[in-house]
Every structure is written in structure tokens, then in C-alpha cells.
Amino acid sequence: MPRFRAILVEDEPTAAQFTTDALEAAGFDVVVYADALSAQEHVDSTADLIDLLVLDRRLPFRPGEAPSDEVGDDLLTAMLLKHPDLAAIVFSGHTGFEHLQFATTERGIVSLGNDAFVFDRVRLFEKGQSLEFDEYVGRVHHALSALQDIQITGVDPAELTAHNRRLLRRVAFEFGGSSIDAHTLSGGLTGSPVWLCTVESDHGSIARVVAKRQIKTREPGGFQNLCPAQITAGVVDTIKGFCGGFYVTIQQLVGSSPTPLLDLIDTDEATAVAAIGILRDSLGQMSSGQRANVSIEEIAAPFAPWSTVVERGVRFGIHVPPGSRIAATRSAPRHGDLHPGNVLVADGHPVIIDFDSQTSGSALVDVLALHLGPLFHPDSPLFGAAWPTIDQCGQFATDAFLDDCPAPDYFAFLADWSNQSFSSAREYSALVLAYAVRQLKYPDVLRDDLTRSRAIALANWAAARLDSD
Template sequence: MANPIAVLVEDDPQQAEISEGVLETAGFSVRSFNSIAPARVYLSTSTDLIDLFVLDRRLPVKEGEPATDEFGDELLKEVRSNHPDSRLIVFTGFATVRHIQESLQGGGQLPAQDSQPIDRVTVLEKDQSLEFKEHVVQFRRLLQSLDDIEIITPSGSDPLNELDKRVLRRLAFDYRGVSIVVASLAGGLTEASVWRCEINRSEGRVATVVAKRVKSPGSPGGLAELLPRAKTTATVRTLSGLMAGGYINVLQIAGESPYPLMEIIAEQPAQAVELARPVWDALHGVVAQRRTLTVAELCEPLIAWERLSGLIGAYGISVPAGSLTVTTHVGPRHGDLHPGNVLIDNGQAVLIDFDSEAFAAGALDPITMLISTLVHPASPIRGAAWPVVSEIESAFATGDFGQGHPCELWFRGVQDWISECRTTEREYWALVLAYAGRQLRYQDVLDDREIVERVVAIAKRAAEALANS
């Protein structure tokens, strides 16, 4: 297991040698810099999970230039903003009360169990070497307690990256667990991870939850509060700290073996529709307002119209003017609805992952449900020979689409839901165009020639229909 990473920025060679020795002795892998410019280059290009920053307050921008407190304070501000849950230790030769207050303001604390929480930001004077060592050792001990937690994954599953490992250990740590058994569920368009997690202490299992890695903690209210409780999972807690600035939403589940709807659409399409229908009905029942928008405004929750024009224009498709007006019904929408975000828990379908929630058109969710089945990397249909471009050109958006395919009943069910939710033809084709075009910015789509051909065919059909609407 690799040592955690510490970044040291110190222009005094003697002090840098001392600090680096303390960090390495404690078990950190040190990235050392003697000025701000090379440190900034590293921080802007590295994908390393950085746990600790040790910064001098008085620093030069480049080696050999004059050092000032102002330059060091700028770096501290950048680090605090871009690495919001890393540990910071700031050395200053002149620690004024005002500087301490400014450095500590909003710093917060890092998670702990049996000891006092650790302050995220600490200011020390240069002669406090013993205190520095104590802070470093204390923090390294916290990181080791995370690394001690065992992660168990199913045989044959894809390896977890370092950030995912940290996130899962952080989750188990919050439950005072010693091991966590992890099964991956389908992620969303944001490529965030979703897992079913069994958390164990030495005496046995203490929790079974679904964990979703998110970029922000979210806020109360929204679509999840408007749906019947049986149709959505409750977020029982949101965790932060030591996860590269990210968060974990911990979702309550009822059954022992929840699975994403995505897993059964290929083999049991009729059952997939039957399970999903109550969730679709609940979404369709959310109160909405009739509005007239431009198509650019309509599609903004998916993609900016100018960005869309650039993406599909590269394939020779002309995008109609974004000023076209369109009638729709606007309300809270899931925003990233695909079969992986419908979890079958204890025999009932529930929604997860409200990270892309938007106030948008009623047809948005059913359209993303339809097309995502063809393009989502976890879909069992993606990669098959169907649909060929000619079928998209002749049958997409009709009741004949998917006829004769093993998943015909799935596509028929989703098409029925679209018909219930859409307001106008123009609304439908604008959203299809936006969602299809949006796929062309994802590398997993661009790496698959057949998927690109399908997406381009859908976008071309939508652009022509929109222009003629």
C-alpha cells in the first residue's frame, strides 16, 4: 500500500530538510518544492490524492526571487479552495493574531473516533519543531486507521482506484468498521460511483447501505422530497473529509440484495417495465407548470446550445436556431434517469442519485431513460449489433422501434411513458437532439465507433425533425 502524499513548499533549505525528514519518518511520500510556481504546476496537473500540505508563509514565486508573505498567503488560499478537506500546516516566522485568524477561518475539522477531532488548518512558528512532529504523527495515525480497513470486492470485478478506496474506507470508518464488502452498482452520467456496502466490525455486520460519491452535499427539498417515500431512497447521512473534497451520500435500503434495474432489462424486459412503472408514474405525477421557452432554454439542463452545435456540427449535422419557441411542462426532474439509477430494493423500484436534479421539461426523464439504454457503459444492450443506423432512421420515436428485438417490450414500455409525458413534437425532438449530442463529449462513447454511429444517427434524425417542426 502506497504511503499517503504530503506536499511541502519551503524555500529555506535547512527548514525544508528538517520538515521533509519528519514527514518521511512518519510515513509520508513527500513532493517538495522551494517556490510557488513549480508547486502550482504540480497541483494543476497531478491526479494524486494529496492528504497533507506543509506550507511556508513567506515564499518566492520562483527560485531566487524575493519571498513575501503575500505570495505565501495566495498559495494558502488556493490550496484551501482546491483541496478543501486536506490537512494544512502553515509555518510562519511572524505569526500575528490576524494571520492566525485568517488562516483558521472556516478551516473546520477532520474526522476522528476515539480522540479529539483534528483541526484541518494549523499555524506554527518556525521554532515549533516538536509541535510540528506531533501534528504530523497524529495525522498519519488517522490515515493509517483508514488504511487498516479491509475492502472486499467480488471476484472478477474491476479494480478500485485510490480515491474510491479512500471513499469506501471513509464510509466504514464512520461506522467504526474494520472491513467493508463492496458491490458496484451502475453510476450516472457524472461517472460517479455507486456501491452496495456491507460494513462489519470485529463482532459482525453493523450496516448495509448504498453509498453514492457526489461532488456536493446537496440541499434539503427538491424532487426527492416531492416523491412518495416508497419511490425514493432516503439519504440518511452525508460524509466529507479526506476524500479529495468530495462527499458520500449514504442511502438507506430495506432489502439484503438490491440491484439496479439495468441488470434485468436484457433478460426480463417485461418485468423491468413492470418494476419501473410505479416510479415513472410517481415522476409523471409531480406538479409542473405549462411554459413557453426557447429550445436553447429547454435543453439547458442537458447542454448549452452553442456547445451542442459544436459537438454535432463536427459530424455534418446542422443545428436549428436555439431561438425556436417550444411549449412544455416544467417541474422538478431527476436529470440523469437511466436504468442504473433505479434500484430494485426488496422487490420495489426506488430512485437514487439526485446529483443532476433539474427544473426541466416533463419529457426529459423518459427520453434519457430511452437513449441511455443504448449508450450507457453499464447497459447490457450497448455493444450489440442492434440498432443499425437504418432502423434509427426509419423507426426511432415510433412504436416500431425495437420490434423483434429481445428487449422489444422494454422499448415499447419506455415509448409509452414518453408519450404520456411529452407536450409537443418540438419539445420531444429538441430534447432528443440535446441528449444525443451530449453523448459525444464522453470518452467511452467516442472510443466505440458503433455507439458513435448510433448517436449521430439519432442526432441527425432529431435535428431534421426539429427543423421541420
């Protein structure tokens, strides 16, 4: 029988032994804590996959302290926050109506596979209800075991963390599959694993999707929901519950073998330019937002807090003006990380992916990422290439910037798109400044002398423009 992991917090040795025995008999390995603080510290620092949480309500905060109901209640609240998808059980010697309400009301449920299994987020048992407890943990074990039945192929399961194995099985389970063939897709800078998954049932393949591990749920609304359908690969589901604190977003697959726009810039510029033409037209169909006069600090926020721009500016000799300067802008939902690695081109058509950085702000937030991303993205063919020189970066937004450019049409198109997008010169400069300064936090940029100097030169260009009006 596969063994799963339960955390038990119980200070009373006889009760701890009794519950441990029951959990072990049901198929759980049990880690026991006798006070709230040790449980909290362990759970905060552990990389283990935790499957079930069992708490006594009456607990001491530290070893040797007097136990109280409040400590158990606080621990429950903290644990539920920390583990948004964990099923919890609370034991109480004297459950009154009020406590029942506190422990269970509006805590939600943990559900698997379109409600094939549903558990209360918090289930209360009175001490002595051992039959009921056994029955319940047996059901939890049954659900976990049904997940564990699922086969993983493609990636070597031994190379995956316990969390990632669980996440892939959750994906298969959600689609009604019994096996999942997963292949790692080259991830970007965020470090969230992304897999191309084929979910299979006993009769063959049922779904081919892209699954991505997330640490937070998507906000409803936002760029992805509003972006015209012809240029997005939608997130069709967010999977949670028994995911070890993570979420998994499920995205439709883009085409059969799409090419990142980033790769096309120097291999097939004509296709790249046609693709950004479609992007500009399609994004132009979205609401552009109301014109407003706000501080440049607020305008630049999607790239970096102004305090960071100032601080890093000092470190790299960039004179950053006060963030309180006012500039006109238009704010609307934006992608937030629209570098050309996040645009896949399938049969000449651009499709935007990777909605993890959705934000709201100036149109330039996305246009600048397309424009400048190729100079700074480590996978870019232009990263560290001869063009542009540091001198040219000091002449950004002039014709001189394009001299000797290996993809002049791409960059001219984006210069033009930028010019059409901004509401004020200050808005443009503030965003170039924040974008360039943000690059100075990435190790690849800092390691590479030329790229680092490009970022500094661009930042200086923007800071000087902000200072000169």
C-alpha cells in the same frame, strides 16, 4: 509505523530541514518545495495521496525571487480550494491578529468519525513553537494511523489506488468499523468506482451499504431529496475529510439481488412494464413545475449546450435550428440520467439509484432517458440489435417505430408517457435532438456503425420537426 505523506513548502533551508526532521519523526514522508510555483505544479499534477500540508507563510513565487507573505497566502488559498478535505498548517515568523483571521476564519474543520478526531482546516504556528507543532502533527498522525488500522477484504487492496484504499477505510471508520469487506459493483459510464461494502466491528457486521466515490459534494435539495421515498435508495451520508480530495456517498442497499430494469426489458417485459408503471405514478406525485416559455437552448441544456449540438450537428450532417426558438416547458428537479440501468427492480418494485447527474428541467429529460437509453447504453441487450432500423429511427413517435420491436409494451408505454409529459412539440423535438446528438460523443456509439446511424437518424427526425413549424 505506517508512513503518511506531507507536503512542505519552505524556502529557508535550515527551517526546511528542521521541519522535515520533525515531520519524519512523527511518521510522515516529506516532499519539500522551496517556492510556491513548484509546490502548486506538483500538487496539481500528482496522483499521490497527500495527508498533510505545511506551508511557510513567507515564500518566493519562483526560485530565486524575493519571498513575500502574499505568495504564501495565495498558495494557501489555492491549496485549500484544490484539496477540500486536507488539514493544513501555516508557519509564520510574525503572526499578527489580522493574519490569524485571514488564515483561519471560516476555513472550517476536518473531522473524522462523528468528531472522534477534529482538526482545524488551517492551524497556525509561530516559528519556534516546535513543541506545539510536534504535538499537533502527532495527533494528525494518530488519526491517520487509526484509519490505516482498518482491514480491507473482498477487493484485493493491492489492486486499489492509495486513494481508493483510503476511501474504503474512511467508510469503515465512519460506521465505527475495524474492517471493511468491499466488492466492486459494475460501474456505468462515469468511471466513479462503486462498492458494495459490509462494515464489520470486532463483533461482526454492522452495516451493508453502497459506497461511491465522488469528485463533488451533492447539492442540497434536488431530485433525490424530493423523489417519493418508495422509489429511491437514499444517499444517507456524504463522507469527507482525509479522503484525498474526494467525497464518498453512502447509499442504502436496494433489495437482496435487484435486477437492472435495463436487463428486464427483453428478459421479462411484463415486470419491466409494471415497474415503469410504478415509476410513472410515483414521479407523477412530484411537483411538475410552472409552465414557462423559454428558448429551446435552455430546455436542451440538461443534455448538451446548444453550441455543442450545433457543432456536432455540422460534423454529422444534421441541420440544427437556432437555439433561440421559444418553446413551452415545465421545469422541475429531475434525475438527469434515468436510463434503465439506473433503475433497479427488487421484487418487482423499481428503485432509482445514481443521483450524480441531478438537474432541473423538462419531465422529458427523464422519460426520454428511459425511452431511448436502451438503444444507446452499452450494457443494453438492445444495443446493436436488429430493431429499430435506421429508417424506423427516422419515423420516431409513430406506430412504424414499434414494428418488430422485441419489447413493444415497454416502448409503447414510454411513447405514451412522453406524449403526456411534454408541454409543446418544440420542447419534445429539442430534447430528442439534444439527446441523440449527445450520444454522438460516446466512443461505444461512435464505434458501432448501426448505433451511430440510429443517433443521427433520430437527430435528423427531431431537427426536421423543429424546422417545420
